[in-house]
Structures are given as structure tokens and as C-alpha cells.
Amino acid sequence: MAINKTTDNKNNFLVSVIIPIFNTDQFLSETIESVLNQSLTDFELILINDGSTDNSGNICQEFMRNDNRIKYYYQSNAGVSAARNLGLTCATGQYIFFLDSDDTIDREFLETAYVVSMYQDNDITILGSYFCNRNVPIPALPTCAQFLKRDFLESYKDIQFPKDIQPCEDGLFSHQLLALTSRIGENPKAIYHYRKHENQNHIKINQHCDRILIQIYQWRAILEDFYVKYDLYPEKNLHLALFIQHEPFELRYLGMPFDEEQRYLLHNLIKCWAFLLIQNLTKQEIKMLSKPFLYFISTDTPTDFERFFKKYRYWRRVKKNILLFLIRFIVVKRIRRNLRQKITADFRKDEDMMHAG
CATH class of the missing domain: 3.90.550.10 (Spore Coat Polysaccharide Biosynthesis Protein SpsA; Chain A)
Structure with missing residues (x-):
């Protein structure tokens, strides 16, 4: 063109x-x-x-x-x-x-x-x-x-x-x-x-959990100032809740090797940041948040969440494997292929979380 x-x-x-x-x-x-x-x-x-x-x-x-x-x-x-x-x-x-x-x-x-x-x-x-x-x-x-x-x-x-x-x-x-x-x-x-090599930033980042934990507090301050300045509460509460779910929870809490003390601090930070936002979401909006994230902010300690998450990952894998096995018996190739693609897409997000964890 x-x-x-x-x-x-x-x-x-x-x-x-x-x-x-x-x-x-x-x-x-x-x-x-x-x-x-x-x-x-x-x-x-x-x-x-x-x-x-x-x-x-x-x-x-x-x-x-x-x-x-x-x-x-x-x-x-x-x-x-x-x-x-x-x-x-x-x-x-x-x-x-x-x-x-x-x-x-x-x-x-x-x-x-x-x-x-x-x-x-x-x-x-x-x-x-x-x-x-x-x-x-x-x-x-x-x-x-x-x-x-x-x-x-x-x-x-x-x-x-x-x-x-x-x-x-x-x-x-x-x-x-x-x-x-x-x-x-x-x-x-x-x-x-995307080129993978040993000097990439995400590899170096995983070696500095203490610094990242401090920065997550800064993330919160930056976004709270932004939301107040542009008067985005409560209209954009879901948008912010999804950010908290993705960045500090999925990518950091699940994806980085924090020690026990750091996990407790981050668990408390995420809970305090997300709890009031979620209280003001509609039922339909809450459905857009992941089950692990919602369970995470309802738990008292990281240990409670991790016990749940271990079982959750196991049963999600079992469910996916069963579904992929069953569609083999569908005769029509096109339907079989479309269902396989849909199942793979539906489970992709949880698989990303499992990989991070």
C-alpha cells in the first residue's frame, strides 16, 4: 500500500x-x-x-x-x-x-x-x-x-x-x-x-527485590496523584484494579523471588491498595478480575494464598488437559481445531501466571 x-x-x-x-x-x-x-x-x-x-x-x-x-x-x-x-x-x-x-x-x-x-x-x-x-x-x-x-x-x-x-x-x-x-x-x-540475552533488564531486576518493593510504593503514589488530578475515581476503578492485578501481583508477587518478609510487605501493600477499589466495583466488573487475585486480597497472610494457589494451578492444568483430550473425539476437523484454539486462549492468562509463579 x-x-x-x-x-x-x-x-x-x-x-x-x-x-x-x-x-x-x-x-x-x-x-x-x-x-x-x-x-x-x-x-x-x-x-x-x-x-x-x-x-x-x-x-x-x-x-x-x-x-x-x-x-x-x-x-x-x-x-x-x-x-x-x-x-x-x-x-x-x-x-x-x-x-x-x-x-x-x-x-x-x-x-x-x-x-x-x-x-x-x-x-x-x-x-x-x-x-x-x-x-x-x-x-x-x-x-x-x-x-x-x-x-x-x-x-x-x-x-x-x-x-x-x-x-x-x-x-x-x-x-x-x-x-x-x-x-x-x-x-x-x-x-x-524480542531478543533474549543474559544482560536483559528483567534478569537484573530479579536480583534486586528490595529495590523493586520500594518502587512499588512509588508506583502507588504516582497513580494516586494522577487519579486525583484527573478526577478518575470511581469511573476508572476497574482500570486501576486491573493494573494492580497485573503489575504488582502477577508480574512481581508471583514472578519475583521475594523472601518471606518482603512477601508479607507486598501482600499487605496490594491488599490495602486494591481493597477499597474492589468494594466499589459492580458484579460484572469484579468478574473481569482473576480468581487468584480476588482470593489474594481476601487472605490474611501470604501463606494462606500460596496454599490456595498451589491447588488452583494444579486443577487448572488438569481441567485444560481433560478438555484437550476430549476434543480429540470430535469428528469435524474445523470444529476440533477451533475448540482447541479457544481452550488454549482461555487458559493462556492463567498459564502466564503459573509461569510467573
Whole structure:
């Protein structure tokens, strides 16, 4: 599909791709090339060097000399949030996408994201089949799943990536934006290639449970200030409850190796944060929350919950295996295939939790 150059003087490019960079010289060339090889060519590529001490800066400058769509900026090391925020101030595209400096995107990624966003007039387009197929309203997104309209971001300049917060800097950023608009679309065709390696942030994060626990208190303070400022209680109570379920409960409590004292502190924090929100939800809204999360906030101690959760995981696996076994006896191949896909999708969220736990 041919996409013409924009004639809007306010927006110089169709898309601004922002890459924060810190010591990823072994992957960076491939990442940049995946952008330069896009089927959509009307973009700018903003490279933010966050104080790298390896060869990343030289790689960026070499690419910049050969392509006038590339902008390069250097800042003393201040973290990924500061780098992304700097990129936002430099962006001129109609839409914004953040790419990690060790990942790559499929050749049609920007084009399909732009076409969907433009024709649906989305403020936020959710990218990738995994995130588009979630069963409940999404309370937060990683940067790889966000395609953002710059005019929308300009309307809420106070919403930025929180400095000195990691993980969840992207979750906090996206959660606030998702709460401020109903113009949200989906593009499951956007294919993002996530690179796994030993220096990834999530591996380092698991080694610092004490720091993460302190930051979760900061998450709460940031969001409580935001909800009060924009007068979002009680209209967005479910949105916030889903965030608490996903980020501090599923990804952190279930997914990180906290010691006993830390688990007690986090258990109490999540209970106190979520309890009043849930009291003000309708029965239909409560059904959108997971059974493990609802049980978690009703328990007195982490031990009570973990005893329940062990049994819960076991019986969910048994139920799934029984259902998959029974559909083998369905004669019609198409029906059998569709049921298998539905069962797999229905159990996907719980399987993610089990993997985290």
C-alpha cells in the first residue's frame, strides 16, 4: 500500500521511532537496520545515547551520516525513562513508537501500525497479536505494544515516563494514557522480534527485590496523584484494579523471588491498595478480575494464598488437559481445531501466571 508524504506542516514525518540506547553495541546495528528497511519510508529515527561506554555512539553516528532521517542525541547516563522523554521532546511525527535497542521489528511493522491508527483515528493502537488477544481490558502495555498519536501526547504533556523507576516505567506511562482516552485500536499484524540475552533488564531486576518493593510504593503514589488530578475515581476503578492485578501481583508477587518478609510487605501493600477499589466495583466488573487475585486480597497472610494457589494451578492444568483430550473425539476437523484454539486462549492468562509463579 503506497503511503504519501504528509502535507501537515505541524508533523514533518508520519512516524517518529525513538530508540533509547545504553551499551548495546553488539545488537544496535541490526536494530537500526530493521527500522531503515521498513516498507513505510516516511519516518524519522531518533537515537538517544544514554551515556553508553561501549561503541554504541560511534555506530549511531555512522548511520546518521548515511541517512538524513536519523537524529542522534547524547545525554549523560540518566536512565531509560529520561532517554525516552528526551526523544519525545525531539519528535515531529504524527505517531510515536519506542523501540528497544536490542530488538528488531518486522518490515511491515510501521506501515500496518500507521494505516490502522490513521483510518481508525486512534490515540493509542495496541500492537501485536499477544496483546490484542488478551481477554480483559488491558491496564498497561510495554513500549513494544504502543503506537501513540503525538497530538494526544501533546494534550497531556505531564504524562511522561517516570524517572528513576524501573521496571514498570512503561506500565505507568501507558496506564495513565489508556485511562485518558477511549480511542484505542488494535493491530495484531505488527510483528516485534524480542531478543533474549543474559544482560536483559528483567534478569537484573530479579536480583534486586528490595529495590523493586520500594518502587512499588512509588508506583502507588504516582497513580494516586494522577487519579486525583484527573478526577478518575470511581469511573476508572476497574482500570486501576486491573493494573494492580497485573503489575504488582502477577508480574512481581508471583514472578519475583521475594523472601518471606518482603512477601508479607507486598501482600499487605496490594491488599490495602486494591481493597477499597474492589468494594466499589459492580458484579460484572469484579468478574473481569482473576480468581487468584480476588482470593489474594481476601487472605490474611501470604501463606494462606500460596496454599490456595498451589491447588488452583494444579486443577487448572488438569481441567485444560481433560478438555484437550476430549476434543480429540470430535469428528469435524474445523470444529476440533477451533475448540482447541479457544481452550488454549482461555487458559493462556492463567498459564502466564503459573509461569510467573
